[in-house]
Amino acid sequence: MTIMSESEAPLRLLILGAHPDDAEYSAGGLAALYRSLGYVVRMVSATNGEAGHHKTYGPKLVERRKLEAAAAAAVIGAEHEVGDERDGRLWNTEELRERLIRAIRTFRPDLVLSHRPQDYHPDHRSLGQAVVDAAYLLTVPAICPDVPHLTKMPVFGAMFDRFTRPCPFEPTVVIDIAPVWDKKLAMLESHESQFFEWLPYNMGMPAIPFNKEQRRKFLDKWMREMATSTRPSLESAIKRIYGRDMCDKVQLVEAFEISQYAHEPDRDLLHRLFPMMPKQPY
Numbered sequence: 089m090t091i092m093s094e095s096e097a098p099l100r101l102l103i104l105g106a107h108p109d110d111a112e113y114s115a116g117g118l119a120a121l122y123r124s125l126g127y128v129v130r131m132v133s134a135t136n137g138e139a140g141h142h143k144t145y146g147p148k149l150v151e152r153r154k155l156e157a158a159a160a161a162a163v164i165g166a167e168h169e170v171g172d173e174r175d176g177r178l179w180n181t182e183e184l185r186e187r188l189i190r191a192i193r194t195f196r197p198d199l200v201l202s203h204r205p206q207d208y209h210p211d212h213r214s215l216g217q218a219v220v221d222a223a224y225l226l227t228v229p230a231i232c233p234d235v236p237h238l239t240k241m242p243v244f245g246a247m248f249d250r251f252t253r254p255c256p257f258e259p260t261v262v263i264d265i266a267p268v269w270d271k272k273l274a275m276l277e278s279h280e281s282q283f284f285e286w287l288p289y290n291m292g293m294p295a296i297p298f299n300k301e302q303r304r305k306f307l308d309k310w311m312r313e314m315a316t317s318t319r320p321s322l323e324s325a326i327k328r329i330y331g332r333d334m335c336d337k338v339q340l341v342e343a344f345e346i347s348q349y350a351h352e353p354d355r356d357l358l359h360r361l362f363p364m365m366p367k368q369p370y
């Protein structure tokens with residue numbers, strides 16, 4: 089029998105999204121890269137997604153979205169969970185915070201990702217703040233004493249957003265997701281109710297193709313346009329991380345802001361958590 093040292097054990101990534109497609113949308117590339125390295129990935133939606141459609145709401149939509157989340161996770165072999173908080177009605181309560189503390193302590197992640205508390209969607213804001221509030225208390229034995237407290241704080245990070253008030257997203261980490269772009273698209277494609285129905289309706293897009301091949305093309309084009317529109321805000325970080333020569337080659341990215349309110353990784357730990365990114369010189 090061999091016992092793995094801590095540095096050899098597969099890393100554990102926990103992505104906490106407010107809705108069943110948030111993890112895939114903002115961190116699906118990282119999740120796919122982690123899985124390709126044999127690491128453990130768990131994608132959680134705090135809410136049940138019951139409000140994410142213009143024609144069907146409530147339990148019928150919840151059932152559909154649970155199946156979609158399962159299909160998306162199966163694309164990369166990730167664990168997943170759709171919680172039962174109500175979509176569009178998520179509040180940063182003591183109960184939510186303690187549920188998060190128990191969930192994080194039980195999974196024992198190396199890296200936790202969620203939303204920033206600054207965001208357009210109230211559920212993202214509530215969850216982002218609840219995750220920040222939960223972080224320190226993970227190590228406090230008197231809080232949720234029924235689940236053993238953590239003796240080692242994970243690294244926490246926020247998934248990219250484009251909002252600048254009260255403060256813009258600061259990309260600590262930018263990863264090139266071109267090698268897993270198709271996997272990410274396949275995950276998003278699994279969320280049919282969102283990417284081919286609700287979001288196009290909500291965004292006022294024209295009719296969506298029905299045929300599977302055309303849908304893939306439509307999604308690919310849409311996501312590439314999104315990547316192009318957000319890239320200018322990441323340009324200086326890409327230059328810093330990849331160097332001026334490589335900068336233009338790194339087009340399809342995901343970015344994360346490492347939290348100051350949990351374990352702040354040194355250069356070696358950052359490299360271990362994000363081995364797909366060049367090791368930083370500081």
Ligand SMILES: [Zn+2]
Pocket residue numbers: 106107110209212
């Ligand atoms: Zn969301």
